[in-house]
Amino acid sequence: MRGIADNIDSLRERIARAAGKMGLDGDAVSIVAVTKTRSAEEMEEAALCGVDALGENRVQEALLKWDLSAPRSSVPWHLVGHLQRNKARKAAEIFSCIQSVDSLELASALEKACLSLGRRMNVLLEVNIGEDPDKYGVSREDLPLLAEGLFERSTTLDLKGLMTVLPLGLDERGTRSLFASMRELRDRLRSRLGIDLPVLSMGMSDDFEYAVMEGSTMVRIGSAIFGRRKY
Numbered sequence: 377m378r379g380i381a382d383n384i385d386s387l388r389e390r391i392a393r394a395a396g397k398m399g400l401d402g403d404a405v406s407i408v409a410v411t412k413t414r415s416a417e418e419m420e421e422a423a424l425c426g427v428d429a430l431g432e433n434r435v436q437e438a439l440l441k442w443d444l445s446a447p448r449s450s451v452p453w454h455l456v457g458h459l460q461r462n463k464a465r466k467a468a469e470i471f472s473c474i475q476s477v478d479s480l481e482l483a484s485a486l487e488k489a490c491l492s493l494g495r496r497m498n499v500l501l502e503v504n505i506g507e508d509p510d511k512y513g514v515s516r517e518d519l520p521l522l523a524e525g526l527f528e529r530s531t532t533l534d535l536k537g538l539m540t541v542l543p544l545g546l547d548e549r550g551t552r553s554l555f556a557s558m559r560e561l562r563d564r565l566r567s568r569l570g571i572d573l574p575v576l577s578m579g580m581s582d583d584f585e586y587a588v589m590e591g592s593t594m595v596r597i598g599s600a601i602f603g604r605r606k607y
């Protein structure tokens with residue numbers, strides 16, 4: 377298996393090619409290296425290769441790694457997995473962006489934590505666009521109310537956009553049409569709220585090229601950078 381640096385180079389090439397097909401700019405797509413199960417050394421290496429952020433799935437694992445001090449480099453740290461309300465405070469202490477906000481209850485727990493820490497936090501709303509019962513995320517129907525509620529009530533959370541994880545086993549057509557729906561949801565929300573919403577976090581190792589073709593601005597990549605996960 378090739379090294380992390382080579383994998384990141386070829387990831388960038390594949391992003392550029394996919395974007396180019398649609399007349400989009402691959403350089404505008406940021407890369408979150410998803411580091412669940414990876415060692416502190418692997419994380420450092422990805423950070424040194426210039427990925428835009430590191431992504432962790434679970435607060436617990438992130439806290440352990442935080443204590444190893446590895447990811448305190450200059451690269452922002454994102455939470456990409458589900459967040460329980462009772463871990464909001466810990467999450468607010470270590471992450472610079474929470475990509476998985478999917479309820480007003482969670483948003484207000486984060487708001488409270490950020491107020492007491494005296495900090496601001498970037499957030500994305502996770503949308504269960506494929507209506508997959510095994511996935512977290514707000515439904516597309518409930519998204520506008522959640523976005524408005526968060527936008528109106530919070531003083532510390534900066535709503536930057538949307539995030540999704542697709543159901544497994546879709547073909548190209550199904551995959552692209554769900555990614556396109558995410559882009560449309562973002563565009564509608566943008567005019568409804570009158571704010572920019574620059575981030576569309578979509579695309580993982582197996583589907584990021586389709587995501588980029590449909591307007592993703594942020595891909596979250598694990599195995600295509602680090603190899604297959606061993607649990």
Ligand SMILES: *Cc1c(COP(=O)(O)O)cnc(C)c1O
Binds near residue numbers: 433582596599
């Ligand atoms: C694990 C994970 C990824 C990356 O998955 P790969 O298929 O290894 O690229 C992206 N997003 C989330 C939310 C994840 O949990």
